[in-house]
Amino acid sequence: MPGVVFDLDGTLVHSAPDIHAAVNRALAEEGAEPFSLAEITRFIGNGVPVLIKRVLAARGETPDGHRHAEMQDRFMKHYEADPTALTSVYPGAEAALRHLHSEGWRIALCTNKPYAASRQILSNFGILDLFDAIVGGDCLPQRKPDPAPLRAAAAALTEEVVLYVGDSEVDAATAEAAGLRFALFTEGYRHAPVHDLPHHGLFSHHDELPDLLRHLLA
Numbered sequence: 001m002p003g004v005v006f007d008l009d010g011t012l013v014h015s016a017p018d019i020h021a022a023v024n025r026a027l028a029e030e031g032a033e034p035f036s037l038a039e040i041t042r043f044i045g046n047g048v049p050v051l052i053k054r055v056l057a058a059r060g061e062t063p064d065g066h067r068h069a070e071m072q073d074r075f076m077k078h079y080e081a082d083p084t085a086l087t088s089v090y091p092g093a094e095a096a097l098r099h100l101h102s103e104g105w106r107i108a109l110c111t112n113k114p115y116a117a118s119r120q121i122l123s124n125f126g127i128l129d130l131f132d133a134i135v136g137g138d139c140l141p142q143r144k145p146d147p148a149p150l151r152a153a154a155a156a157l158t159e160e161v162v163l164y165v166g167d168s169e170v171d172a173a174t175a176e177a178a179g180l181r182f183a184l185f186t187e188g189y190r191h192a193p194v195h196d197l198p199h200h201g202l203f204s205h206h207d208e209l210p211d212l213l214r215h216l217l218a
């Protein structure tokens with residue numbers, strides 16, 4: 001059977017509200033002003049170190065390593081305390097995963113979110129056991145859009161054909177660099193118009209996903 005690798009934030013789960021809340025809690029510890037949800041959503045996609053860099057830059061800071069690490073630790077403390085309080089699985093995503101799993105597809109996750117929080121989120125939503133492999137943003141020295149994490153996730157599935165499903169320009173670039181066919185979820189945290197992202201298929205509701213993936217195999 002084929003394999004499919006999923007991105008997490010903006011693809012399987014709408015996690016921006018918890019990321020936003022944790023950033024603002026970290027800032028509140030310093031008495032700093034909160035960011036809006038739209039601002040923080042724009043900073044998501046390249047992993048936590050880049051998120052923190054973007055938050056500090058938007059505040060006019062050019063942080064040294066110590067300052068960056070301090071804010072990242074603060075953010076992670078708040079985020080890991082409850083990464084699903086405000087997060088939801090996209091409508092139809094769990095059903096699509098269960099459908100693919102029951103058809104014998106092997107399933108992996110390749111996200112820039114750190115491994116432990118990613119695993120916790122899948123576990124909290126009762127879908128962790130559907131995944132044969134998880135590659136988080138802190139599992140390798142490289143993060144997406146470097147193809148190494150996606151290649152590692154695909155290799156873990158040991159299937160001849162592997163597809164990637166994601167929501168962002170980072171995911172599209174990663175799939176292209178790894179040489180995998182890419183299905184784009186149009187309702188995630190993308191910045192550019194759909195036609196600017198290289199993709200082989202797109203979907204706006206996860207009910208469409210099993211048929212789309214079968215089509216991409218053909």
Ligand SMILES: O=C(O)COP(=O)(O)O
Nearest residue numbers: 008009045046047111112
């Ligand atoms: O953590 C991020 O910035 C993005 O995570 P994702 O790779 O699951 O979209």
Ligand SMILES: [Mg+2]
Nearest residue numbers: 007009010167
């Ligand atoms: Mg994403």
